[in-house]
Amino acid sequence: MNYTITINSANTVEAISEYWSEEDYVNLLLKFNYPDAENAPKDTLEELLLMAITDYEPNEAAAIILEYKLADKINEGQISQISNDMLLDKISEEYPDISLHAPLFHINQLLYKAFNGKFPNAKATQINLSITPLDQAEEPDFTKENILRLLDKGLADSNLIKRLFSEQMAGSKPFPEAENIIWELEAINNRDYSILTSDYWLSKTDIVAGEFEGVLEQATDSVEMNSREL
Structure with a gap:
């Protein structure tokens, strides 16, 4: 299927206030020994x-927040290591497990704000786009993988996603990494979408066209067929 993609806005953001709930704030205050937080x-x-x-x-503060948010995903040794590394590097961009990039970003930015810049300042990118099928009868339900593939022709060749995942972006290989490259995908209606990702993966300067065409090929069947032949 062929589509027209229109980039309505692309903004660099340093924090997503909705990530931290009132319950999170209370629980963390208790962990930081604040009296009567409730x-x-x-x-x-x-x-x-x-x-x-x-x-x-x-x-120490980093370790407390990491333990609160990620104790089910990383062990005590990893928490200790990350809590120290966060002061030196953008761990939310460099950590090998990209499924942790989003929570590490939110944790980093809370610490960055609290300590007035002692932590590196990581950034995210919020993109609002419209996707119009050239076949007006088509009403697709887009996945994160679909969205990234449709963005391909509107991104600079130097974009990190295109460089690391060229075959996946072209549709010739499955793209499970898309689930963690795009942190949030919101369907505003059946044409308009909002995505949140790391500035590391996709910055607003990577977008080189405001409107362009994209194609979604059903390539997974051929990939599976080739696997069975092997």
Whole structure:
């Protein structure tokens, strides 16, 4: 199927306020030994947490938040290592397991804000786009993989996704990594979509066309057939 893709907006963002819930703030305040956190006014929770965090050394604060958010995914040794590495590098871009890039970004930016720049400043990219099928009867339900493949012709050849996953972007190989490259995909309606990803994977300067055509090929069947032949 052929589609017209229109980029309505592309913005660099440093924090997604919706990521942290009121429950998260209260739980973290308790972990940072803030008294009576449950009864604090809701509109002051973030500010109180930022102050409570700075009562600790930066790496200690990082370890507490990492344990709270990621204890089911990384072990104690990894938490200790990451909490120190975060002060030096953008771990949310460099960590080998890309499924952790999104939560590491949100954790990093909370610490960056609390410690007034002692942590590197990571960035994300929010893109709003419209996808119009040239066959007006088509009403697809797009996946993250579909969205990335449709963006291919609108991105610079230097874009990291295109360089690392050229065959996947072309549709000749499955693209499971797309699930973690795009952090959030929201269907606003049956034409308009919003995506959130890391500036590391896709910055707004990577977008070289405001409107372009994209093609979705059903390549997975041929990939599976070739696998069975082998």
